[in-house]
Amino acid sequence: MVTAKAWVLKKHFENFPKTSDFDLKKIELPNLKDGELLLESVFLSVDPYMRPYSQRDMKEGDIMIGTQVARFSSDQVGRSKLEFRNLKKIWLDSGPLDHIASERLQSLMSFSFYSISGTCFLTAYFGLLEVCKMKPGETVLVNAAAGAVGSVVGQLAKIWGCKVVGCAGSDHKVDYLKKIGFDEAFNYKTVTSLDEALRKASPDGYDCFFDNVGGEFASIAINNMKKYGRIAVCGAISQYNDSVPQKGPYVQVPMIFKELQMQGFIVTRWSSRWEEGLKALLKWVMEGKVKYHEHITEGFENMPAAFIGMLKGENLGKAIVKI
Numbered sequence: 001m002v003t004a005k006a007w008v009l010k011k012h013f014e015n016f017p018k019t020s021d022f023d024l025k026k027i028e029l030p031n032l033k034d035g036e037l038l039l040e041s042v043f044l045s046v047d048p049y050m051r052p053y054s055q056r057d058m059k060e061g062d063i064m065i066g067t068q069v070a071r072f073s074s075d076q077v078g079r080s081k082l083e084f085r086n087l088k089k090i091w092l093d094s095g096p097l098d099h100i101a102s103e104r105l106q107s108l109m110s111f112s113f114y115s116i117s118g119t120c121f122l123t124a125y126f127g128l129l130e131v132c133k134m135k136p137g138e139t140v141l142v143n144a145a146a147g148a149v150g151s152v153v154g155q156l157a158k159i160w161g162c163k164v165v166g167c168a169g170s171d172h173k174v175d176y177l178k179k180i181g182f183d184e185a186f187n188y189k190t191v192t193s194l195d196e197a198l199r200k201a202s203p204d205g206y207d208c209f210f211d212n213v214g215g216e217f218a219s220i221a222i223n224n225m226k227k228y229g230r231i232a233v234c235g236a237i238s239q240y241n242d243s244v245p246q247k248g249p250y251v252q253v254p255m256i257f258k259e260l261q262m263q264g265f266i267v268t269r270w271s272s273r274w275e276e277g278l279k280a281l282l283k284w285v286m287e288g289k290v291k292y293h294e295h296i297t298e299g300f301e302n303m304p305a306a307f308i309g310m311l312k313g314e315n316l317g318k319a320i321v322k323i
Contacts, residue, residue, distance in 0.1 A: 002029045002038060004099035007064045007303050009054055016241045017051065017311065022064070022304040029101050039070035039100045041300070044321040045118065046307040047148070048212075051240040063095040064303075067118065070100060096303050098323060120318060123234060123267040124152035125277045127210060128160070131232035131265050136161030138207035141198070141224075143217055145185065146173035148318040149234060153210045154182050155290050162208075165201040167217075169313045176316060180291050188217065198224045205229070213238045219249045225258055233264040241311065293317030 003026050010023035032038060045067045053065055094100045128134050140157040144150045145166025154164045158181045165184040166177045177185035184201040191197040198206075198221060205226040211218050214236030222231065239246055255262065270277075284290040295315035297306035300323045310319040 001031060002099050002101075003027070004029050004097050005300065006098075007096040009058050009060055009062055009064050011060055012055060012058075013051065013241070015243050017304075017308050019304045019308065024301065027063075027097070029099060032101055036101045037072065039072060039102060041068050041070050041096075041098050041100070041323045043069045043323065044096050044300070044303055044306075045069075046303065046310045046319045046321060047120070048235055048237045048240065048311065050307065051237075051311060063097065065093075066095050067093045068096065068100075096300075096321075098300055119267050120148040121152050121281050122270070122274055122277045123149050124156055124210075125280065126267055126270045126273070127232040127234055127265060128153060128156055128208070130270065131263050132208040132210060132230045134160060134162060134208050134230075139163045139165065139202050139204070139226075140208045140210065141165045141202070141206040141221060142210040142212070143167050143188075143221070144212035144235070144237060144313075145177055145182065146316055147212065148315075150210070150212055151177070151180065151292070151317055152290065155180055155284075157208075158182075159284060159289055163202070165198075165206070167197075173316055176293065194220050195224070208232070210234060211236075215239050215246055219251060222251050222254050222260065222262075225254065225260055227258045229258060229260050231260060231262040233262065237311070295319045297321045299323075 006025055006027050008023045008025050009021065011021045013021055047066070050065055058065065094102060132140070134140060134157060140162045142150045142153045142164070145154055146168040150166065154166050154177065157164045163183045166182045167186050167188045168174055168177060169187065169189050171187055174185045174187050186197050186201065188194060188197070194217065205224050206221070207226050207229055209221050209225060209229065209231045211221070211231060211233050212235040215238035217238065225231070254260065281290065293316050295317055297309070297320070300321065303321050306319060306321045309315065
């Protein structure tokens, strides 16, 4: 029997998460069943969705949700590893444990590809292709553009022949966006007027808006959309930690007069087509058309701090915990 360490939701988050909301526990894993594999974690992923989903789907005392990359444990028993000799690392959604017994496997070519070949890349791919229905020559706006999803959104839009405008929360992040090919980028924390910054970046407005933030930014951006524009609502990180829901301004008037389409989405809708997205990813990465950055926190014990830091916007690119 193996003893695993696991991060547990000790207390539902109120306002901004705190390290005291988590508890590190030891869990006795049951003996492996036929067909199961013992895996040990290599990297944990920390992502914005973990905040609202924990409130919706979890009870206090549950193991925290999340995905990870794992490898075969040195204590592996049960089904022969020879059957899986081509699986160097495994992608799981088992939450933050340091050991897992699982029979659900998804092969990864290397961990480096995980940052963008996981749900972050696929979210960008299908959000642009199926929700925004982006066309060459159009202008695309993306907020939280230096994050794991936003940075890929901008690069894919460039591959598909669009002008791309992005915003981020620091000058360092803005420099990164320009380095990876964004046509225009600005620091939303330092501009005098967000409306003026959006108009300056694209005086004619925006055909597509990939929204990761929600709140006030979304309200202002919608007023800068072109007629018949499309808006993909991917996230609302500006609202996840609010104890009282934000109030207006409201979007109905510009939605009506500009005849906009606005749609929320979750990437699992296209799970039957993930192989299509991953093949496209590999091609563009190998060609140097898609670049990525990993913000790595060392140590399993630092998962809560990494999660909280990600929600504060401390990460550039994909936020990862290295075990």
